Amino acid sequence: MPRQRPDTVHAGKAPVGRPPTMPAPRATILGAAAKLFAANGFDGTSLNDVAQAVGVTKAAVYHYFPTKKDIFDEMVVDLLERQYLAVGAAITAAPEPDEKLKAFMQTQAIFFETNYAAFVVMLHGFGGVERNHWTDEQLALRDRFEKLLRSLLADGKAAGTFAIDDVAIAARAVLSLMNWMVRWFRPEGEVRAEDFALQYHSLIVSGLQPRK
Amino acid sequence: MPRQRPDTVHAGKAPVGRPPTMPAPRATILGAAAKLFAANGFDGTSLNDVAQAVGVTKAAVYHYFPTKKDIFDEMVVDLLERQYLAVGAAITAAPEPDEKLKAFMQTQAIFFETNYAAFVVMLHGFGGVERNHWTDEQLALRDRFEKLLRSLLADGKAAGTFAIDDVAIAARAVLSLMNWMVRWFRPEGEVRAEDFALQYHSLIVSGLQPRK
Numbered sequence: 001m002p003r004q005r006p007d008t009v010h011a012g013k014a015p016v017g018r019p020p021t022m023p024a025p026r027a028t029i030l031g032a033a034a035k036l037f038a039a040n041g042f043d044g045t046s047l048n049d050v051a052q053a054v055g056v057t058k059a060a061v062y063h064y065f066p067t068k069k070d071i072f073d074e075m076v077v078d079l080l081e082r083q084y085l086a087v088g089a090a091i092t093a094a095p096e097p098d099e100k101l102k103a104f105m106q107t108q109a110i111f112f113e114t115n116y117a118a119f120v121v122m123l124h125g126f127g128g129v130e131r132n133h134w135t136d137e138q139l140a141l142r143d144r145f146e147k148l149l150r151s152l153l154a155d156g157k158a159a160g161t162f163a164i165d166d167v168a169i170a171a172r173a174v175l176s177l178m179n180w181m182v183r184w185f186r187p188e189g190e191v192r193a194e195d196f197a198l199q200y201h202s203l204i205v206s207g208l209q210p211r212k
Numbered sequence: 213m214p215r216q217r218p219d220t221v222h223a224g225k226a227p228v229g230r231p232p233t234m235p236a237p238r239a240t241i242l243g244a245a246a247k248l249f250a251a252n253g254f255d256g257t258s259l260n261d262v263a264q265a266v267g268v269t270k271a272a273v274y275h276y277f278p279t280k281k282d283i284f285d286e287m288v289v290d291l292l293e294r295q296y297l298a299v300g301a302a303i304t305a306a307p308e309p310d311e312k313l314k315a316f317m318q319t320q321a322i323f324f325e326t327n328y329a330a331f332v333v334m335l336h337g338f339g340g341v342e343r344n345h346w347t348d349e350q351l352a353l354r355d356r357f358e359k360l361l362r363s364l365l366a367d368g369k370a371a372g373t374f375a376i377d378d379v380a381i382a383a384r385a386v387l388s389l390m391n392w393m394v395r396w397f398r399p400e401g402e403v404r405a406e407d408f409a410l411q412y413h414s415l416i417v418s419g420l421q422p423r424k
Binding site for chain 1 (some may be wrong): 255334336337384395424
């Protein structure tokens with residue numbers, strides 16, 4: 001039977017070196033990898049672990065992502081692009097600076113909780129600080145998001161809604177509150193990330209000192 | 213020469229399996245390991261890397277720390293104990309709640325910068341969130357430090373110095389500002405951690421909303 005190629009003899013079983021048919025393969029692999037990287041770290045997860053979680057061969061994963069780092073890279077770019085769209089839309093819809101800041105924090109928290117595993121991977125997937133694992137594209141997307149917040153705060157300062165000495169420091173403070181959540185927030189807990197964000201918003205707008 | 217034991221024949225040269233003479237061996241190993249773990253993560257560092265950095269054999273490191281995790285554990289306990297003493301002394305010396313909060317943030321930042329590598333290891337040495345790498349002793353020390361801050365804020369609330377809805381949330385906000393520094397602060401930069409902490413203190417005490 002010369003016309004039947006060896007790698008298609010066993011229909012329904014994935015031949016070595018060829019990807020099996022699966023719906024939305026890239027998204028499926030990214031989703032499984034996010035959970036594994038989030039739980040055990042980038043270094044603590046192998047491409048084989050990812051393949052097993054998806055239920056395909058390692059070769060099938062290789063077909064879509066030649067290296068583990070390619071999975072990380074696509075996950076982060078996808079996350080940052082969707083975050084910018086979601087949070088950007090929310091602040092555009094809010095009428096004035098304080099409402100925009102509230103929308104920024106609230107929407108970011110909802111987005112964070114909805115995409116919890118990928119966030120943990122992005123912000124806490126690697127141990128150590130000196131490994132240069134962010135690409136220029138990712139750094140540019142991250143900076144674009146930070147600029148969205150700085151611009152919102154600067155507008156609020158110009159309008160007299162906010163009294164801010166240093167917009168960059170204020171933006172960093174807001175992002176610190178949000179980002180540190182990857183270290184203590186538990187999706188299975190009783191309080192939603194959005195509720196913590198609203199409490200933080202109140203706190204940072206009012207300050208600890210009583211208003212006279 | 214039956215009275216001379218084989219492992220002491222070569223005086224001045226470290227025999228395999230026996231530690232060489234070095235001053236303050238535990239502190240020396242912890243210091244070298246802190247830098248390596250901070251740069252490359254816990255998983256990205258081997259006991260052999262640590263031995264090479266100290267300039268001894270792997271067996272010499274084993275003599276003091278049977279596993280890599282033992283190094284991490286002693287590093288974190290030591291750090292948390294010294295942090296509690298340093299920050300505790302500073303807030304005891306400060307006269308009233310707002311000065312105490314300022315002392316807490318300022319002293320913690322100085323302590324963080326002085327012990328930068330060990331802090332990075334403690335807060336960002338491992339990738340992923342589900343690895344249960346903190347011992348009960350470490351968790352108790354961490355909680356003791358957080359209680360120090362909560363108690364300070366609660367005293368300030370009772371005295372009318374602070375208007376705080378939820379002391380736990382306010383404490384978490386302060387710690388988020390401080391802890392996220394492990395991800396962006398660069399010791400080689402121009403601004404000291406202490407100066408960032410003082411700006412954060414001002415920001416969180418006054419709030420973004422202008423004071424009438």
